[in-house]
Amino acid sequence: MSARLSVNLVSKSFGACVIVRDVRFAVNAGEVVAILGASGCGKTTLLRIIAGLDQDYQGEVVIHNDNAHRNGVVGVVYQEPRLMPWLNVEENIAFAQAAPKRSAESGHPGAGRDPSFQPNSHDPRHRESAGARHPATALASGTTTSDKLYANTNPSIDGLLQEVLLEDARQYWPKQLSGGMAQRVSIARALVREPDVLLMDEPFSSLDVITRRSLYALTRAVTARHQTATVIVTHDPDEAVHLADRVLVLAKSTNSAASIVRDFRPSRDAAQKHREVEAIIAALDNSSEKRAA
Amino acid sequence: MQTTQLTSDRSTPATLTFADQAQTRSRGLHARLGKLRLPLGLVVPVAVTAIWEVASRAGWVAPHLLPAPSTLLDTLVGLAADGSLVKHIGVSSARVAAGFAIGASLGLVLGSATALNARLNRLLDPSLQGLRAVPSLAWVPLLLLWLGIDIAPKLALIAIGTFFPMYLATAAGLRDVDRKLVEVGQQLGLSQRAVLLKIYLPASLPALFTGLRASLGLGWMFLVAAELIAATSGLGYLLTDGRETGRADLVLVAIITLAVLGKASDAVLVAIERRALLWRDVADPQRAAQ
Numbered sequence: 001m002s003a004r005l006s007v008n009l010v011s012k013s014f015g016a017c018v019i020v021r022d023v024r025f026a027v028n029a030g031e032v033v034a035i036l037g038a039s040g041c042g043k044t045t046l047l048r049i050i051a052g053l054d055q056d057y058q059g060e061v062v063i064h065n066d067n068a069h070r071n072g073v074v075g076v077v078y079q080e081p082r083l084m085p086w087l088n089v090e091e092n093i094a095f096a097q098a099a100p101k102r103s104a105e106s107g108h109p110g111a112g113r114d115p116s117f118q119p120n121s122h123d124p125r126h127r128e129s130a131g132a133r134h135p136a137t138a139l140a141s142g143t144t145t146s147d148k149l150y151a152n153t154n155p156s157i158d159g160l161l162q163e164v165l166l167e168d169a170r171q172y173w174p175k176q177l178s179g180g181m182a183q184r185v186s187i188a189r190a191l192v193r194e195p196d197v198l199l200m201d202e203p204f205s206s207l208d209v210i211t212r213r214s215l216y217a218l219t220r221a222v223t224a225r226h227q228t229a230t231v232i233v234t235h236d237p238d239e240a241v242h243l244a245d246r247v248l249v250l251a252k253s254t255n256s257a258a259s260i261v262r263d264f265r266p267s268r269d270a271a272q273k274h275r276e277v278e279a280i281i282a283a284l285d286n287s288s289e290k291r292a293a
Numbered sequence: 294m295q296t297t298q299l300t301s302d303r304s305t306p307a308t309l310t311f312a313d314q315a316q317t318r319s320r321g322l323h324a325r326l327g328k329l330r331l332p333l334g335l336v337v338p339v340a341v342t343a344i345w346e347v348a349s350r351a352g353w354v355a356p357h358l359l360p361a362p363s364t365l366l367d368t369l370v371g372l373a374a375d376g377s378l379v380k381h382i383g384v385s386s387a388r389v390a391a392g393f394a395i396g397a398s399l400g401l402v403l404g405s406a407t408a409l410n411a412r413l414n415r416l417l418d419p420s421l422q423g424l425r426a427v428p429s430l431a432w433v434p435l436l437l438l439w440l441g442i443d444i445a446p447k448l449a450l451i452a453i454g455t456f457f458p459m460y461l462a463t464a465a466g467l468r469d470v471d472r473k474l475v476e477v478g479q480q481l482g483l484s485q486r487a488v489l490l491k492i493y494l495p496a497s498l499p500a501l502f503t504g505l506r507a508s509l510g511l512g513w514m515f516l517v518a519a520e521l522i523a524a525t526s527g528l529g530y531l532l533t534d535g536r537e538t539g540r541a542d543l544v545l546v547a548i549i550t551l552a553v554l555g556k557a558s559d560a561v562l563v564a565i566e567r568r569a570l571l572w573r574d575v576a577d578p579q580r581a582a583q
Contacts, residue, residue, distance in 0.1 A: 084477075
């Protein structure tokens with residue numbers, strides 16, 4: 001079985017400064033992968049590349065799906081819920097549902113209907129075409145016929161509201177929601193388009209530990225049900241080992257560019273999980289000391 | 294039963310109960326005061342009118358300079374009875390409405406254009422800011438020369454006055470839209486047009502309403518400037534007529550009518566704004582100050 005999401009040797013630099021170097025991993029449908037790293041190590045940069053929000057990088061991001069009629073769809077849950085404050089809960093989800101089902105989230109015009117659609121294959125030789133992949137230019141094209149054809153394949157908003165336990169809050173304004181509720185709306189908004197890939201950028205970092213634990217369970221349930229390839233970026237080792245099937249540790253090496261230094265499957269055993277958390281913290285600490293030296 | 298549990302746990306149950314009762318009473322008082330909020334705004338005008346009436350009747354002020362409120366009421370009833378007040382109000386309101394529609398629409402369009410397009414901003418904004426610095430009355434002679442003394446110069450003057458607040462508010466509102474919300478739309482693959490209509494427009498609504506209110510307020514101001522100079526009808530004309538015939542009562546009636554019309558038109562906008570911006574998550578400074 002080929003992976004739903006493949007990230008092949010992705011590197012990103014700002015001028016002469018390399019932020020991430022040769023990152024390579026794959027995520028299967030239904031799998032949750034955590035990218036764990038200290039603040040400022042390039043986790044969010046990597047996520048923005050996969051989301052298609054950053055088009056200027058080297059390497060390749062490939063989304064495979066089995067539906068010959070649509071491109072790879074990426075759903076994003078941001079660090080803050082980013083709900084439209086003028087829309088109520090239901091309308092916020094409908095807002096995403098109404099968006100074109102073309103993978104313009106990666107701004108990939110001309111990707112056609114290839115089931116093994118390659119959002120980006122950045123070759124320095126094709127610099128002139130790289131500009132055309134920028135979201136701002138990709139935005140110009142509107143809804144296509146295939147969007148309308150496949151608009152009905154979306155899961156119902158009612159069903160999603162039930163899944164995220166918000167049936168009774170459908171008419172609430174975002175200002176009336178708690179942090180946890182708002183983030184659940186944000187999850188429903190990402191899922192309403194039946195994404196092939198679900199990206200979560202430190203989605204629970206501002207929540208209390210109880211809410212966070214309940215959202216881990218919810219996230220596991222919905223990603224299993226919707227069979228999304230899920231990538232969750234976090235700086236919290238505890239979150240990574242509790243939420244993910246696989247943990248990739250992203251850390252800066254001596255040349256200051258970040259790359260994946262560990263790739264492991266967390267244990268199911270709670271005591272073992274605790275030891276893993278401690279080991280990660282020690283490893284991250286060690287790598288930052290090395291850099292300082 | 295929770296209350297019983299609570300009070301038995303405390304050493305001074307009686308105090309707590311009293312405090313609770315006092316709080317309930319004070320909430321009731323607040324609720325009643327809340328209902329009285331509308332008439333509270335009338336206290337100052339009513340008090341001033343009463344003192345003014347007493348001062349006039351007692352002969353403390355010259356009646357030809359400051360006629361008594363009762364005289365003004367007679368004048369108002371007279372103007373209303375012969376239909377001239379309705380005519381003046383109608384003419385002035387129509388002028389403000391038309392000038393405001395032109396000026397505010399242009400402000401909205403040019404404000405959006407300069408906020409959304411850097412090149413247009415560099416091209417137009419410096420000139421528009423320069424024009425904004427010209428005192429409003431400086432336009433009058435030029436408009437009279439160019440457009441005569443009919444309706445055109447009046448509408449042009451009101452449009453100039455209402456343009457700038459709307460232009461500034463629109464540009465500022467669009468520039469203040471949260472980048473993170475725009476990014477959500479872009480990630481969803483919305484077209485540029487959809488991002489503008491579904492994110493930029495609603496997100497800048499609070500600023501647009503502020504612009505509309507400031508703009509309409511200036512509309513009434515520029516109306517008077519326009520009608521003072523060359524008009525045969527309208528509230529500005531009533532002001533000039535009163536001055537030329539030495540009738541302070543006419544001048545005061547026109548001023549009061551302008552105050553009422555300005556306040557009423559603003560109240561309409563405020564009511565629409567409240568309905569449209571129910572979603573806004575803002576602090577209530579009055580509650581904070583209490």
